[in-house]
Amino acid sequence: MEAIHKTDLLIIGAGFSGMSAALFAANRNVNAVVAGGAGGFEYSSGLLDLWGLSLTQKGRITKKPWAMLEKLSRQEPGHPLARIQRKTIQQAFSELTAALKHQGLTYAGYERKNTLVMTPFGTLRPTFRLTPAMRSNAEAVAAREPCLILDFKGLREFSAVFVREMMKKAWKGLRAETLEFPETRLQREVFTPFLARSLETEQVQEKFLTLIRSAVKDETWVGLPAVLGIHSSEKILDRLQAESGLRIFEIPTSPVSVPGIRLKEALMRALDNTSVTLFQNRRVTEVNALPKGGFHCRLDSDIQPVIVHAKAVLLATGRFLSRGLYADREKVHESLLGLPVWQPESRDQWHQQAYFDPAGHRINRAGIETDAFLRPVGPDKRPVHETLFAAGTLLAHQDWIRSRCGSGLSIATAFKAMESYLQIRPGLC
Numbered sequence: 001m002e003a004i005h006k007t008d009l010l011i012i013g014a015g016f017s018g019m020s021a022a023l024f025a026a027n028r029n030v031n032a033v034v035a036g037g038a039g040g041f042e043y044s045s046g047l048l049d050l051w052g053l054s055l056t057q058k059g060r061i062t063k064k065p066w067a068m069l070e071k072l073s074r075q076e077p078g079h080p081l082a083r084i085q086r087k088t089i090q091q092a093f094s095e096l097t098a099a100l101k102h103q104g105l106t107y108a109g110y111e112r113k114n115t116l117v118m119t120p121f122g123t124l125r126p127t128f129r130l131t132p133a134m135r136s137n138a139e140a141v142a143a144r145e146p147c148l149i150l151d152f153k154g155l156r157e158f159s160a161v162f163v164r165e166m167m168k169k170a171w172k173g174l175r176a177e178t179l180e181f182p183e184t185r186l187q188r189e190v191f192t193p194f195l196a197r198s199l200e201t202e203q204v205q206e207k208f209l210t211l212i213r214s215a216v217k218d219e220t221w222v223g224l225p226a227v228l229g230i231h232s233s234e235k236i237l238d239r240l241q242a243e244s245g246l247r248i249f250e251i252p253t254s255p256v257s258v259p260g261i262r263l264k265e266a267l268m269r270a271l272d273n274t275s276v277t278l279f280q281n282r283r284v285t286e287v288n289a290l291p292k293g294g295f296h297c298r299l300d301s302d303i304q305p306v307i308v309h310a311k312a313v314l315l316a317t318g319r320f321l322s323r324g325l326y327a328d329r330e331k332v333h334e335s336l337l338g339l340p341v342w343q344p345e346s347r348d349q350w351h352q353q354a355y356f357d358p359a360g361h362r363i364n365r366a367g368i369e370t371d372a373f374l375r376p377v378g379p380d381k382r383p384v385h386e387t388l389f390a391a392g393t394l395l396a397h398q399d400w401i402r403s404r405c406g407s408g409l410s411i412a413t414a415f416k417a418m419e420s421y422l423q424i425r426p427g428l429c
Helices: 016-027 065-075 086-102 132-143 160-167 192-198 202-215 233-244 258-270 406-428
Strands: 003-012 032-035 115-118 124-127 147-152 174-179 221-225 247-251 276-279 284-289 295-299 306-315 325-327 332-334 388-390
Touching: 003 016, 003 284, 003 295, 016 032, 016 086, 016 258, 016 276, 016 406, 032 306, 065 086, 086 258, 086 406, 115 132, 132 221, 132 233, 132 247, 147 160, 147 202, 160 174, 174 202, 192 258, 202 233, 233 247, 306 406, 388 406
Parallel strands: 003 032, 003 306, 032 276, 147 174, 147 221, 221 247, 306 388
Antiparallel strands: 115 124, 284 295, 295 306, 325 332
16 A cells, blocks of 8 residues: 655655755755655765866866856856856855764865865866865875875775876875785675774774784875775774874775765765655656646655655756666657756767767756756746756756766755745745
């Protein structure tokens, strides 16, 4: 038998955009439900990017996100970030990072510029807001002092030797070493989430300190894959640095990403005991707009399906990987409501000839077009539904991977969508 749930707002999608929208809803005491799959947190770096692509030097990164966003508003006025005022984006970042700090996950950075962080590929990437362990990463990169990069036996996700080899021309004082992580002797393969949860215990921290001390020679910095705990990462970092006398930093790793898990769990904790109900791992399989307003939605479950009656819906379903969009041999489609999708006119125009073409591939800009309130529009540019909104990477005219703006896009559009909902909501009461 189906369970029935009534709410003012249904947020479809539990990725970064959906969870950010949920947080903004909770802060405004909006009666909301969040439903969706696991989201893409385990694939994310845990860094909060704003904009990282130079619009003056093709293919280069930039340390000036706000200057690039000003250029973006002139060069690509249809880009979702170009349609949101700077003060709104700043407010969105401030509100989100304040909530995360309250949950023990501090994000900081410069007011006007990006910070360059070392990646597991031995490259540098720009980001706008980062945690203390990643901030130390950036400081180590800037200092270029003697540094030991560590990895661990059985860990396939990260190679200290690879990082050293990729960076040795620019950073002469790098050394790499592989150690046996405490209490993993009998394990042939280990994974970063397991190591991070192990480091939550004081016993493992003690052994880890002994391990680091034995490995260091004349280095003042130690770089690790991101394994410094899940819930107490900042306390663990402070203890290790205080008792070793070293500057310790994390390097974001490939999936499964511990910084991404930290971010997800902090957002979930922030929603505890609020006006927002979270249906974890419940995919929305059906959304029907009702003639008299509102939506009838179905959430599938192996245990008990749930029917949600919502006055408004925010689509934060993402793109192809998260099934917000799907493609057949001819067109790109929106998965839940069959909304019009902006896309290249023919499949021949989806891709460039060169895979790494600096201009990117046009298919990456496919998505949902919206009005000024982030409501999906039809071919006539009129809203498809008065109380249907969209946010995040589902939106058209952006290539978030290439421009390194995924987090900024998610945060800013979720905030703007919530503002729009609050403007329109009085007519629903």
